[in-house]
Amino acid sequence: MRVSVIGCGYLGAVHAGVMADLGHDVVGLDVDVARIERLRRGEVPFYEPGLAELLKSALASGRLRFSTDPDDVAESDVHFIAVGTPQTEGGTAADLSHLEQAIEGLIPRLRPGALVVGKSTVPVGTARRMKDRIIAAGVHADLIWNPEFLREGHAIADTRSPDRIVYGLDHDAAVSRTAVTMLDDVYASALSSGVPRFLTDYATSELVKTAANAFLATKISFINAMSEIADVTGADITALADALGCDERIGRRFLNAGVGFGGGCLPKDVRALTARAEELGAGESVAFLKEVDKINLRQRQRVTQLATDMLGGSVYQKRIAVLGVTFKPHSDDVRDSPALDVAVQLKGLGAEVVAADPKGVENARARHPQLSYTDDAEVALASADLVILVTEWDEYRSLDPEATKALVRSPKIIDARNALPRDDWRSAGWTYQGMGRR
Ligand code: UDX
Numbered sequence: 001m002r003v004s005v006i007g008c009g010y011l012g013a014v015h016a017g018v019m020a021d022l023g024h025d026v027v028g029l030d031v032d033v034a035r036i037e038r039l040r041r042g043e044v045p046f047y048e049p050g051l052a053e054l055l056k057s058a059l060a061s062g063r064l065r066f067s068t069d070p071d072d073v074a075e076s077d078v079h080f081i082a083v084g085t086p087q088t089e090g091g092t093a094a095d096l097s098h099l100e101q102a103i104e105g106l107i108p109r110l111r112p113g114a115l116v117v118g119k120s121t122v123p124v125g126t127a128r129r130m131k132d133r134i135i136a137a138g139v140h141a142d143l144i145w146n147p148e149f150l151r152e153g154h155a156i157a158d159t160r161s162p163d164r165i166v167y168g169l170d171h172d173a174a175v176s177r178t179a180v181t182m183l184d185d186v187y188a189s190a191l192s193s194g195v196p197r198f199l200t201d202y203a204t205s206e207l208v209k210t211a212a213n214a215f216l217a218t219k220i221s222f223i224n225a226m227s228e229i230a231d232v233t234g235a236d237i238t239a240l241a242d243a244l245g246c247d248e249r250i251g252r253r254f255l256n257a258g259v260g261f262g263g264g265c266l267p268k269d270v271r272a273l274t275a276r277a278e279e280l281g282a283g284e285s286v287a288f289l290k291e292v293d294k295i296n297l298r299q300r301q302r303v304t305q306l307a308t309d310m311l312g313g314s315v316y317q318k319r320i321a322v323l324g325v326t327f328k329p330h331s332d333d334v335r336d337s338p339a340l341d342v343a344v345q346l347k348g349l350g351a352e353v354v355a356a357d358p359k360g361v362e363n364a365r366a367r368h369p370q371l372s373y374t375d376d377a378e379v380a381l382a383s384a385d386l387v388i389l390v391t392e393w394d395e396y397r398s399l400d401p402e403a404t405k406a407l408v409r410s411p412k413i414i415d416a417r418n419a420l421p422r423d424d425w426r427s428a429g430w431t432y433q434g435m436g437r438r
Contacts, residue, residue: 004073007083020064047332147209153330168205227257227436237436262327324391326360339390401428
């Protein structure tokens with residue numbers, strides 16, 4: 001199939017690479033000239049395991065090219081819209097300006113019979129609006145909303161073989177078998193390997209994505225609320241989560257208590273769903289999501305409070321090694337990162353913070369140049385009065401308590417992800433504090 005991918009950020013760059021790898025003829029379009037130049041050289045502007053290799057081989061095969069010229073998508077049969085829908089400046093709703101620009105730029109270039117496929121995460125009602133724009137322009141083209149569920153760090157596998165494929169169709173028009181068949185052809189490899197495909201309406205397809213992220217966020221905030229209860233009762237949150245997770249109806253995944261969720265999706269999707277529900281007069285239905293957000297943000301405060309307590313009431317002029325700045329391991333993404341937030345708060349309280357991260361230093365420095373950074377954990381640990389593990393990179397999980405003790409000034413550690421073997425650290429002489437595991 002001749003395919004275009006409009007928007008070559010995280011979602012689009014991965015999608016373009018995987019589509020070309022599956023044998024489609026792909027053009028990736030973006031307005032960011034510098035990004036397109038890098039992608040043309042097979043360089044990935046962010047860290048995603050395996051993506052550089054995938055892009056290089058797809059570029060070499062001739063099936064993938066990148067462009068900033070909107071006319072270059074005119075020959076494509078299927079157009080994937082993969083632009084960002086970030087939180088609005090100063091608000092909680094989603095900013096749809098990139099999406100609107102992408103659709104307006106695409107409409108005059110659509111061939112008769114072309115298919116537009118929306119992958120971006122959008123507030124419910126957006127697909128209908130976009131389809132109406134296409135109809136109003138008098139173009140004979142269809143629109144399917146097909147949300148993406150990829151996780152950073154697993155983006156290639158999640159794109160190649162997702163848990164499910166959802167097609168949101170225009171139920172106001174005669175169901176377009178041609179459009180469904182075209183998209184089935186694009187996804188032939190995943191569909192033939194048994195990935196379930198759901199045919200539904202626009203609203204459901206849009207909601208599947210935001211509901212999934214809201215559910216995951218709720219699960220994390222639930223276990224973090226329980227971890228606050230564990231702290232005041234002396235219970236152990238990890239043992240509690242293990243026992244809860246044995247119930248198949250609950251499941252153990254996404255029940256890790258700690259400093260909470262961050263990144264470019266969960267926080268903004270929770271807020272955008274709340275904002276959209278309020279607009280629709282159904283704010284009460286998801287009012288609990290505000291509490292989910294509050295519980296999440298409170299965990300960052302909880303870590304800084306714990307640091308203050310462990311340092312005798314003040315962090316002022318204390319040297320603190322913060323291990324991790326990204327919102328999770330296997331990513332260089334620092335958007336809404338709990339780890340970076342903790343480092344910034346401690347710095348604001350007068351601590352001498354040295355933040356370490358294997359991949360995220362460059363992005364973190366661009367946002368918060370006031371902090372000291374290193375990619376070498378030993379540099380951060382040297383003479384530290386307190387160590388805080390905030391992103392559970394493997395190299396931090398596997399730190400040796402004895403060797404680490406020799407580097408620091410005072411053997412005190414906060415395990416803000418409950419990722420370390422607590423008993424080993426305690427028996428090596430460390431004052432160890434987890435989250436909900438007093
Ligand atoms: C998420 C969704 O998982 C994905 O399906 C969607 O398409 C985009 O948003 P991602 O943002 O890559 O993906 O991160 P995810 O792996 O879901 O983790 C989100 C955050 O939750 C991270 O900060 C992580 O550290 C935190 N988390 C996760 C916990 O605090 N506890 C857990 O048990 C699991």
